[in-house]
Every structure is written in structure tokens, then in C-alpha cells.
Amino acid sequence: NENGSFNVAANPAVRGSIIVLYATGEGQTNPNGSDGKLATTPLPSPQLPVTVSFGGIEGQVLYVGGAPGLTAGLLQINVRIPGDAQTGTEVPLTVNIGSASSQRLVTVAIR
Numbered sequence: 001n002e003n004g005s006f007n008v009a010a011n012p013a014v015r016g017s018i019i020v021l022y023a024t025g026e027g028q029t030n031p032n033g034s035d036g037k038l039a040t041t042p043l044p045s046p047q048l049p050v051t052v053s054f055g056g057i058e059g060q061v062l063y064v065g066g067a068p069g070l071t072a073g074l075l076q077i078n079v080r081i082p083g084d085a086q087t088g089t090e091v092p093l094t095v096n097i098g099s100a101s102s103q104r105l106v107t108v109a110i111r
Contacts, residue, residue, distance in 0.1 A: 009089035012109035021077040039066035048098030054085040
């Protein structure tokens, strides 16, 4: 969640707030990544477009790239939850990178 706490049913994110997602498998990056080492500047970003949707409603991606200070190859996505996103403890969340989509059944708690 925006305050750094874990997103769980008892601690949902608020509509309009920013959540941080971590992922792998973003494909080719610019500059090229170096798996297994710490991410350093310039932080790599995917060459393909990245979108995030909450129950089918697209959020605003604010940052997508290497996770500063963490292992290279780990993608960080900062995304604003849309104000009209559905609420609940298991709102479907989908990350798209180019034509590839995240696994089904990934959810986020939103109030």
C-alpha cells in the first residue's frame, strides 16, 4: 500500500492511492539488465508498454523499472488505483507487458 504496509483483506488500499507491485519477466529492458546483481542507475525499464488494471479498469502507471537497491531483474511498478475501481478484498489485478499478461487469480484489496 501507499504507506508501505502489506495489502491484505484487513488492510486494503484506498481508491486513488498508489500501490507498489513487484514482478519479473518484463522482457528486454533499456539499458540491458544484469540478473543477480543489485540494480544500479540508470535503472532498466521494459521496452514494451506496461499497463495495470483493477477489475478491468486501467490504473495510472507512475513508474515502471528496476527496483532501486534490490536485485536486478526485479521490476517495480508504482500505479495509482483508479477512483472508480471496484472495492472488495479480492479485486482482480492484471499486469500487461506488451501482449503478455500476469497470472489469473492475482487480487488486491481495495476500499
